[in-house]
Amino acid sequence: MAVAQGLLYTKDHEWARIEGGTATVGITDYAQEQLGEVVFVELPKVGKEFGAHKEFAVVESSKAASDVFCPVAGKVTEVNTELETTPELVNKDCYGEGWLCKIKITDKGSLANLMDAKKYEEYLKTL
Amino acid sequence: MQGSTSAGQFVFKERAGEPVPSVLYDEHVKLAGKSHMAAFAGYLMPLWYSSIAEEHRAVRQHAGLFDCTHMGVLEVSGPDAGSFLDAVSTNRVQDLKLGRAKYGYILDAAGNVLDDIIVYRRGETNFMVVVNAANESKIRSYLHELQQGRAVVDTQSSPWIAKLPKLKATIRDMRDPSRPSDRRADLALQGPASFDTLGKLTDASGAKRICELKSFAFVQEKLGGIDCLICRTGYTGSNVGVELFVDPQQAPRLWNLILEAGRPLGVLPCGLGSRDSLRIEAGLPLYGHELDGKFNISPFEAGYGWAVKLDKEFFIGQAAMRRVAETYDMEVARIELSAARGVRPIRQDDPLLDEQGECVGWVLSAAKAEDKQVALAYIDRKAAVEGKNLGVYYLARSDSQVEQGRKQAVQKGQKLEADLAGTVASRFAKF
Structure with missing residues (x-):
């Protein structure tokens, strides 16, 4: 199971890449593997605000629909519109082209609850 | 395992336990990895190997090999085996010719579907009955209680209440490792390239017998030296396709032989995911969804009224089925x-x-x-x-x-x- 270095992770298998005051977020390799082939992604509207750990997207595979929780508190500034027509990017490149959206962080304190790659790897071993 | 009946309804509570690895577990882990395995009907089974879509396509265009070793395979034998099966299932069993199979249902006396089954006639007094993995212990318990005279045969007075427990039929688990011989577990090879693939594992006359199989007919052949019952049945809607009943201990060897022989023909191993998408595309019912389940769907509602012989002398649930046939909307x-x-x-x-x-x-x-x-x-x-x-x-x-x-x-x-x-x-x- 691939875990990308330099990202922050949640126990629900979302990741966040922090650059300046913005977080690019997505789901992890473990999450996409568990879901199976992603066939539909429901993304939030640009401008919408979410608290940390609030549902902000739904990823659907042929098996199940799964809520995605916002890893940080903030406001959506951009969504990955490529996923509307090619949702399988989430499977193919979950840490890259399969990103879900960009969030302007409004509460830096919400980062404190996230794990770094090493801790997330250890967490995966306990599952 | 325990069963009880009230008002003709058979109620069964299964003991929960850890899922058992399929006999092909090691092959699956080699091909797909552990993360693709999931508990299904008490077994650890593969969900997919390459992808559900790719495996689905392989079955439609070439062929796919499925692990169905979780399916229950029962032998019903003895002088009254045919009459027993006719009394406990809806289709006409005694009309079956040797080497032919029929689809039908086991109902309780209230008419609830307990399982959908395929009955294969292997001899005058010997039948193989394939039941759903999820229902196997329930069905075995039910048949046992019927033989003991403990399960309700008819909610009205009927000569069959006294007659059924007296029928001489023995039910055995054909997958049981302690069975001395003729052990059988199910693999399925489905899709247009199935016969060509199997042809590579037998001689010309064997290949001819397989190709000439009619729908719901079967032959006993050796594939790569392994004794198999090869039946033109399946759960994918493929015109060409077979189920292979083989000694569970030989199943891994047969699995690999078929995959190897089929590789140049586009044969892929297929998991439960494509098994489901293929049967849905074909319109075939899954117990608990299109049969029984929360709507208590009957064979008539499922589109299989033809497999319920209302004019047969007797089967358990017959009176209820007559009512359903008249009234379902x-x-x-x-x-x-x-x-x-x-x-x-x-x-x-x-x-x-x-x-x-x-x-x-x-x-x-x-x-x-x-x-x-x-x-x-x-x-x-x-x-x-x-x-x-x-x-x-x-x-x-x-x-x-x-x-x-x-x-x-x-x-x-x-x-x-x-x-x-x-x-x-x-x-x-x-x-």
Whole structure:
């Protein structure tokens, strides 16, 4: 199971890449593997605000629909519109082209609850 | 394991336990990895190897090999085996010729479906009965209690109440490792390249016998030296396809031989995911979804009235089936919908709407089948007309959708706006 270095992770298998005051977020390799082939992604509207750990997207595979929780508190500034027509990017490149959206962080304190790659790897071993 | 009956209804409580690895577990882990394995009906089974879509396509264009060793395989033998099976199942068993099989149902005295089965006639007094993995212990318990005179045979007075426990028939588990010989577990090879693949594992005369098999016929042959019952049956809607009943200990060797022989022909190993999408595309029922389940769906509603011989002398549940045959007003329909990119997948319980937006029923199972979505739905018989346009409303998939006002359940007759357009297709599809 691939875990990308330099990202922050949640126990629900979302990741966040922090650059300046913005977080690019997505789901992890473990999450996409568990879901199976992603066939539909429901993304939030640009401008919408979410608290940390609030549902902000739904990823659907042929098996199940799964809520995605916002890893940080903030406001959506951009969504990955490529996923509307090619949702399988989430499977193919979950840490890259399969990103879900960009969030302007409004509460830096919400980062404190996230794990770094090493801790997330250890967490995966306990599952 | 325990069973009890009240008012003709057979109630069974299964003991929960850890899932058992399939006899092919090691092969699956080699091919797919542990993360693709999941507990299903008490077994650890593969969900997919390459991808559900790729495996689905392989079966339609070439062929796919399925691990069905979780399926229950029972032997019913003895002087009254035929009469016993005729009394406990809905189709006509004693008419079966040697080497032929029939599809039917085991019902309780109240007419509830306990399982759908295939009965194979192997001798005058010897039958093989294949039951669903999830129902195997229930069925074995039920048949045992019937033989002991403890399960209800008929809710009215009937000579069969006294007669049935006296029938001489012995039920054995054919997968049991302690069985001295003729052990059988199920593998399935389905799709147009099936016969060519098997032909590479036998001689010319064996290959000819396999190719000449009619639907629901079987032969005993050696494949790569392994004794097999090869039956032209399956669960994918493929015109060409077989189930192979083999000693469970030999199953891994046969599995690898078939994959190797089939590789140049495009044969892929297939998991439970494509097994489900293929059977949905073909319109075939899954127990608990299109049979029994929360709507208590009968064989008539499922489209299999032909497998319930109401005019047979007797079978358990016959009186109830006569009533159902006269009165049923809902049925299983196969619906085709778009699966274009960006179209949200439909799910179980999503309501079907007629052209006025009125709810006429619900999705039972749904899957993506190549370029479309196919649903099996339980709908009003008046709406189940081939070519009729029906819409689907997406029930809420998440809490946030509930907050936005999306419904979590819809009653029949309720009016809504459809999210996706579909059409009633033929009840079954052959490939």
